Structures are given as C-alpha cells and as structure tokens.
Amino acid sequence: MLRELASAGGVVGLSPYVRMLKNGVKTTEQEFVDMISWTVERFGVEHVALGTDFYTGYDVEAVKWWRMGRWGRESPVPIDESAPVVEWPTWFQSPAAFPTLVSTMMRSGFTAADLDLVLGGNWLRLFEQTFDRPSA
Numbered sequence: 001m002l003r004e005l006a007s008a009g010g011v012v013g014l015s016p017y018v019r020m021l022k023n024g025v026k027t028t029e030q031e032f033v034d035m036i037s038w039t040v041e042r043f044g045v046e047h048v049a050l051g052t053d054f055y056t057g058y059d060v061e062a063v064k065w066w067r068m069g070r071w072g073r074e075s076p077v078p079i080d081e082s083a084p085v086v087e088w089p090t091w092f093q094s095p096a097a098f099p100t101l102v103s104t105m106m107r108s109g110f111t112a113a114d115l116d117l118v119l120g121g122n123w124l125r126l127f128e129q130t131f132d133r134p135s136a
Helices: 002-007 029-043 060-068 095-107 112-130
Strands: 012-014 048-050
Touching: 002 012, 002 029, 012 029, 029 048, 029 095, 029 112, 048 112, 095 112
Parallel strands: 012 048
Antiparallel strands: none
16 A cells, blocks of 8 residues: 555655554654654655654543544544543654654664655645645
8 A cells, every 4th residue: 555655656654653653652763763764765765754643732532533533523442531642752752852853863874855855845745746726
C-alpha cells in the first residue's frame, strides 16, 4: 500500500504518537529517527514527512471523537479515563523538541535538503498538487 501511495506522488506521515511507535512511550528519539530513515530508504525522501499529531489540553471526550474516524461520539477503542488521555515520549513533550529531533536526524545522515522535504516541503508539495486554490 505504501509503495502505491509513493508511486502516486503521495506522502507517508510519521508521528511520535506513542500508539504508532514500535516501543510505545518507551521508544527513544533515535528509534524514531531510525523509523524515519527506514521509510525514506524504502519510499524515497520526497514521500516522507512528519505529522506529529501533537495535542494537549483536550479532554477524553474530544479524543474519543477523533479516534472514531467518523461522525459519532462512541469510541470503539476503550479509553481508560483514569489514565492520561495521551502520553508522549520523554524526548517529545511539545513542539519545542523539534530542534533536538532535527539534530538527531542530522547526526543520522539527513542532509539539509532531506530535512527541508521531511519537515514540511513534502506536505506543501502534496497540498499544492491536490487542493484547489480558492478563486479570487
């Protein structure tokens, strides 16, 4: 599916959201960067981008709404309301963590051109190609 997505010009969005990480909340920053590298190696740097899904300050009802994937308020995924609504890895507690993540990516071999694409350029290209511009 991801090969087809890339061959059609699409973008694979990777997130440090713990439900999407190999080791959940225990995933290290380097493991996340390794996941980015693995994806780039297979599908090309022009088809990979970060989409952190970072959110804080929302109650469990809002999260239930988002997780449904359709307009309904009953969540098929049980949510333990006594636990935090979402946890983040210790190395990504807010968007302020981006500079450290970028440094780790650079140490792992990402070039400035790679970073431009993965950190937003690929999303911009995709949006320009797929969304209609409003008429003036």
